[in-house]
Amino acid sequence: MTDLLMAPGVGQPGGVPGIAREPFELFLIHEARLLDARRFEDWMNLFTEDGVYWVPARSGQDDPDLEASLFYDDREMMKTRFDRLNHPLIHVQTPPSRTLHLVSNVVVEQADEAAGEFVISSSMLMTEYRLDNQRLFAGRQQHRLVKHGDTYRIAFKRVDIINCDSALEAMAVPI
Amino acid sequence: MLDGSAEAISGLIEPGRIHRRVYTDADIFELEMERIFGRAWVFVGHESQVPNPGDYRTTDIGRQPVILIRHSDGGVRVLLNRCSHRGARICNAPCGTMKRLTCPYHGWSFDTDGTLRSVPMPEGAAPDFDLADFGLAVVPRMEIYRGFVFVSLSPGESSLDDHLGPMKANIDDLVDRAPDGAIALDAGMHRYVYRGNWKLQIENVLDSYHVPFAHVSTVNKKGEQFSRREGDEKGAKVVDDGQRTSAAWKGRRSYVVSHGHGWTSNTALDDSKRSSPAWNAYVKALAASVGRERADEILTPRLHNSLIYPNMSVMGLNIHVRVIRPISVDLTEVNVFPVRLLGAPDEMNARNIRLLNVTHSAASFVQTDDLEIFARTQMGLRSQMTEWVDISRGLGAEEPDRDYNATRESAMHEMVIRAQYKAWLDYMSEAA
Numbered sequence: 001m002t003d004l005l006m007a008p009g010v011g012q013p014g015g016v017p018g019i020a021r022e023p024f025e026l027f028l029i030h031e032a033r034l035l036d037a038r039r040f041e042d043w044m045n046l047f048t049e050d051g052v053y054w055v056p057a058r059s060g061q062d063d064p065d066l067e068a069s070l071f072y073d074d075r076e077m078m079k080t081r082f083d084r085l086n087h088p089l090i091h092v093q094t095p096p097s098r099t100l101h102l103v104s105n106v107v108v109e110q111a112d113e114a115a116g117e118f119v120i121s122s123s124m125l126m127t128e129y130r131l132d133n134q135r136l137f138a139g140r141q142q143h144r145l146v147k148h149g150d151t152y153r154i155a156f157k158r159v160d161i162i163n164c165d166s167a168l169e170a171m172a173v174p175i
Numbered sequence: 176m177l178d179g180s181a182e183a184i185s186g187l188i189e190p191g192r193i194h195r196r197v198y199t200d201a202d203i204f205e206l207e208m209e210r211i212f213g214r215a216w217v218f219v220g221h222e223s224q225v226p227n228p229g230d231y232r233t234t235d236i237g238r239q240p241v242i243l244i245r246h247s248d249g250g251v252r253v254l255l256n257r258c259s260h261r262g263a264r265i266c267n268a269p270c271g272t273m274k275r276l277t278c279p280y281h282g283w284s285f286d287t288d289g290t291l292r293s294v295p296m297p298e299g300a301a302p303d304f305d306l307a308d309f310g311l312a313v314v315p316r317m318e319i320y321r322g323f324v325f326v327s328l329s330p331g332e333s334s335l336d337d338h339l340g341p342m343k344a345n346i347d348d349l350v351d352r353a354p355d356g357a358i359a360l361d362a363g364m365h366r367y368v369y370r371g372n373w374k375l376q377i378e379n380v381l382d383s384y385h386v387p388f389a390h391v392s393t394v395n396k397k398g399e400q401f402s403r404r405e406g407d408e409k410g411a412k413v414v415d416d417g418q419r420t421s422a423a424w425k426g427r428r429s430y431v432v433s434h435g436h437g438w439t440s441n442t443a444l445d446d447s448k449r450s451s452p453a454w455n456a457y458v459k460a461l462a463a464s465v466g467r468e469r470a471d472e473i474l475t476p477r478l479h480n481s482l483i484y485p486n487m488s489v490m491g492l493n494i495h496v497r498v499i500r501p502i503s504v505d506l507t508e509v510n511v512f513p514v515r516l517l518g519a520p521d522e523m524n525a526r527n528i529r530l531l532n533v534t535h536s537a538a539s540f541v542q543t544d545d546l547e548i549f550a551r552t553q554m555g556l557r558s559q560m561t562e563w564v565d566i567s568r569g570l571g572a573e574e575p576d577r578d579y580n581a582t583r584e585s586a587m588h589e590m591v592i593r594a595q596y597k598a599w600l601d602y603m604s605e606a607a
Contacts (some may be wrong), residue, residue: 055538056365057363057364057365057366057536061363063530064528064529065524065525065528066362066363066525066527066528067362067363067513068362068363068364068513068531068532069363069529069532069534069536070365070532070536070537070538071532071536071538072529072532077533080401080533080540081540083395084392084393084540087391087392088251089391089392090392090544091389091392091544091547091548091551092544092546092547094544094547141498165269166366166368167366167367167368167508167509168366168367168368168537169367169369169370169537169546170367170369170537170538170542170543170546170547171366171537171538171543172538172543175504
């Protein structure tokens, strides 16, 4: 499996032959809907116990240990993040954001069926509305998914938003 | 319309209060750009950001675009990022490497010290045109302290040494933590903007009163913040059982010196219990470099945040250097640079970088609530019926501190903000 620490390139056209993208696409759609519903704990539980969520702060970044990132959360950090998001006095979410994710251009980049491991790339748009302001995030996502019963778990998720190195207004919810 | 006279400016600041126009009036903002950012020593970057000849970074002094660049002689220069011909900004990227700075408009080409080397079609130049008259403007004053590059646009400003005074010890406090005795600000940066005046972030840096309220969402049921330092089990106890500010938090102090600078004493944390593989390896590396006794001294926390007025702060808890960049009267950019301690184990630097994502990225747990508050304050200050902002807490209770040669007061009070406005008034009362 490719190391998702490397910035995404353009993979094989059509993805891995013989592996249908639909189950993965449905998984990513489900993931996006959990975020839009603010079911953050359920979203967190899509990750493996050692799963990691990474949003680099620079285009082409390849090592979260050497540079600042917007998000670089393991499960423990996600839990702290969501405890805070559930706090009644989280000012930056009073009122809360409303988000809408679109996930598209889903491609199975790599598959190891024996090991039950897959790398899926996709494009995402997240529209966020809060307090009379609407803004748009666009990015390329890469998920390393592992088979878990008849569904998947996220071992690693990387989102490269195209304006990751711009001066951003406060972000409170995952991309 | 404010006339800009010393009398008009001084009417905006009273002993325990500030007029709302100081935050909302675009004319005052223009005067600040001229009289504060056009004169004071301001931080523009760190030598480690431009290690090799031709390496550059772009930033602003106030709103004026500048280039911090390493020249072929090994020295650092700060040049105006503005072609001496027709004014185009020459460097567009946040950082990079160039042998020559070439203007995209008509191809004028400058050396890395700003000297104009060539002009296309020189046969068309005016008879008295001399390349020597058209170098990129070099900032009049530049001085460096332990790699921190400061500039002043005013040739008459006193030395950086005078300006920093006791604050050099606060920079030392950070830099001495590196086993090699030097730091690098080369680990990327966090960038954000908020819809509020730049001074709201400056005031907030040393405001400990707000923490149990503005940051209440970072506190667990026991009143403790999440763990923000490598090797700690838990964070500082900020709130007591009765949902009031904890005794430990209340005990913190703030200090001010000249020029609006100041700092707050360290967050109460249990240093004796601090332990993790990364932390222990780091302590060992530091002790190997400076000796056990000195290492203990360096690692006994003394400072939480230090403010070097008007545009930077150094944080001792989640180590970083923060730069405040005014854009307009109600829009401000903040840049937060992680610190790499040279000579420290990679794992320790990685932990510091990761913890800073959590406390000070645009998506962090701590800074986002501050940004929300700054924007709300700017909105609130639109109200014209209440003209004054109150900063009177602890007024008259200030006392001298002989250890630091500073003035001391409770960190729950507003002495530090009053000191900032004393400096503000000093700069603003005098035409540049």
